Amino acid sequence: MTTSDYQSWGRLDRRARRAISVHAFEEEGRDAAPGAFLPFGNGRSYGDSCHNNAGALIDSRTRSRINSFDPGTGILSCDPGVTLKQVLERAIPNRFFLPVTPGTAFVTVGGAVANDVHGKNHHARGTFAHHVLGLTLLRSNGDLLVCSPRENSDFFFATIGGMGLTGLILSVDLQLMKVPSAHIQQHAIRFDRLDDYFAMVDRIDSEHEYSVAWIDQLATGKSMGRGVLLAGDHADASCEFPDMPRGLKLGVPFSPPFNLLNRLTLKGFNELYYRKEKPVEIVSTVKWPGYFYPLDVITNWNRLYGPKGLYQHQSVFPAEEAPATTALLMETARKAGHASFLTVLKKFGDRPQRGILSFARPGFTLTLDFANQGERTLTLLDALDAIVLEAGGAINPYKDAHMSPETFAASFPDWKKLEALRDPAMVSNFWKRTALLLPK
Numbered sequence: 001m002t003t004s005d006y007q008s009w010g011r012l013d014r015r016a017r018r019a020i021s022v023h024a025f026e027e028e029g030r031d032a033a034p035g036a037f038l039p040f041g042n043g044r045s046y047g048d049s050c051h052n053n054a055g056a057l058i059d060s061r062t063r064s065r066i067n068s069f070d071p072g073t074g075i076l077s078c079d080p081g082v083t084l085k086q087v088l089e090r091a092i093p094n095r096f097f098l099p100v101t102p103g104t105a106f107v108t109v110g111g112a113v114a115n116d117v118h119g120k121n122h123h124a125r126g127t128f129a130h131h132v133l134g135l136t137l138l139r140s141n142g143d144l145l146v147c148s149p150r151e152n153s154d155f156f157f158a159t160i161g162g163m164g165l166t167g168l169i170l171s172v173d174l175q176l177m178k179v180p181s182a183h184i185q186q187h188a189i190r191f192d193r194l195d196d197y198f199a200m201v202d203r204i205d206s207e208h209e210y211s212v213a214w215i216d217q218l219a220t221g222k223s224m225g226r227g228v229l230l231a232g233d234h235a236d237a238s239c240e241f242p243d244m245p246r247g248l249k250l251g252v253p254f255s256p257p258f259n260l261l262n263r264l265t266l267k268g269f270n271e272l273y274y275r276k277e278k279p280v281e282i283v284s285t286v287k288w289p290g291y292f293y294p295l296d297v298i299t300n301w302n303r304l305y306g307p308k309g310l311y312q313h314q315s316v317f318p319a320e321e322a323p324a325t326t327a328l329l330m331e332t333a334r335k336a337g338h339a340s341f342l343t344v345l346k347k348f349g350d351r352p353q354r355g356i357l358s359f360a361r362p363g364f365t366l367t368l369d370f371a372n373q374g375e376r377t378l379t380l381l382d383a384l385d386a387i388v389l390e391a392g393g394a395i396n397p398y399k400d401a402h403m404s405p406e407t408f409a410a411s412f413p414d415w416k417k418l419e420a421l422r423d424p425a426m427v428s429n430f431w432k433r434t435a436l437l438l439p440k
Contacts, residue, residue, distance in 0.1 A: 006057055009302050010046040011255075011309035012372060012401050013429075017051070021062035022081075025168060029058075030142045035427035037140070039164035041111030042083060044104055046312040047401030048429035049115075049163045055427070058168055060110045066090055067171065074176035075133065080110025080169045087174075092182045092243045097234070097288075099131045099177040105293050110169045115398040116161035118360040120210040120232075120292075123349030125177075127360050129160040130351060133173040137166060140425035144170070158421040160355030163398060165431060167423045181239040184210070184232040184291040186284055190277040194225025198323050201229070201347050209233045210291075216270040217330045217343040217368065218263070225327060227345070228277050235285050245287045251299035259306035259371040263339040308372035311401055313384050314359075315366055316348065317393030322364040325391040329366055329384055336380040340368040356418045359396045367399070378402060397430060408434035416440070 006017040019040065020028075029037060038052035041060050050057075064081035071094040076087060084098060085105035091097060102117040111117075116129045125131070134148035137159055145167075147156035159166045187208065191197050197213055205211050208231040215227040295301050302310060317325045326345060333340060344367040348360050368384075370377055381402045385395055394411035395403050409415060415435050427436075 019057040032425040041108035096176040126351035161357040179234040181235040187231040252303040314396035315388040321391040
């Protein structure tokens with residue numbers, strides 16, 4: 001049992017937390033007390049879905065081996081604590097890549113399954129779990145379940161997106177994607193207003209594997225919603241970049257005493273980022289770390305938000321409501337005096353949700369992040385949640401640190417199915433403040 005500092009990426013509730021190894025849970029976790037444990041990946045969830053302050057965390061990183069990889073089929077089997085970076089290091093030399101990846105390679109495979117993460121290509125490939133062939137799950141009663149869409153399927157679909165609540169994932173079988181090169185032929189398209197993005201996104205998504213837009217949340221008037229759409233496809237085999245580029249590694253060694261990503265600094269950054277792209281479509285080949293994981297080069301970049309941490313708000317809403325809902329969400333944040341550094345807009349495809357609590361679904365998703373300003377920020381988050389629910393949308397639980405039980409129930413009306421399969425020894429701060437406060 002250790003007392004290392006197991007933080008979430010939002011750094012909102014920093015404290016020493018108890019943790020045990022995977023081996024210790026295998027040996028000692030049988031018939032544990034209710035709510036005694038919660039699996040922990042690598043702390044990239046923004047809110048409290050990776051915390052269990054009343055119990056102990058099971059550190060998945062203590063089991064982090066790639067057990068097998070077939071360079072012919074691209075099927076990889078690994079422990080839960082293996083990071084996506086480790087997977088890529090094994091796969092790329094054999095011309096395979098992750099079929100779906102979030103914006104950081106430091107997520108564990110177990111965490112990617114438990115949160116059913118999505119990437120820039122949901123319209124083409126769905127979510128991470130659409131490529132999971134099977135997994136093994138250890139329950140606190142000692143049962144070791146082999147789960148797939150055909151075997152123990154109820155636990156398979158509950159564990160996907162189940163945020164670690166169904167038990168401890170011990171292994172994952174993953175189908176990787178064959179690519180000519182890991183690097184990306186990028187199409188950078190600057191747009192002057194939000195309507196311009198919505199006018200072209202369907203065409204862009206139909207033509208490219210990847211598509212994501214950065215938005216200037218602070219722009220107003222005729223420039224409201226201006227930004228840059230970064231579409232891409234894997235480059236051909238003639239790409240001359242080395243498969244595993246070695247770039248400069250930066251870092252934020254300590255938390256500054258105040259928020260460095262404030263309205264003044266972000267206004268200047270947004271202007272520079274927007275102006276660096278020319279008002280025509282620019283096609284270039286970029287190294288895969290820069291396209292998929294631009295912030296991974298800066299260690300502990302979340303510290304830039306200052307000692308109080310940050311809240312991230314990610315929502316999804318129906319396509320027909322998207323232009324008005326996106327504009328209203330950004331305007332509401334501006335009027336509340338909040339500036340968002342990472343404002344990202346993507347369109348999800350029509351692939352159905354695979355897990356009971358999978359977040360990604362048809363529509364558009366907007367991500368905003370805010371330095372914690374206390375009650376002002378909590379009031380803003382309430383307002384943003386209300387806008388999303390009014391539009392028929394949902395809030396992402398593994399990015400959340402505030403939503404009400406009612407907001408959670410409206411976002412995930414089938415939550416009781418997960419509760420029925422939840423391992424009684426597993427619970428999180430998130431689950432206690434949302435699902436467990438709802439009527440059964």
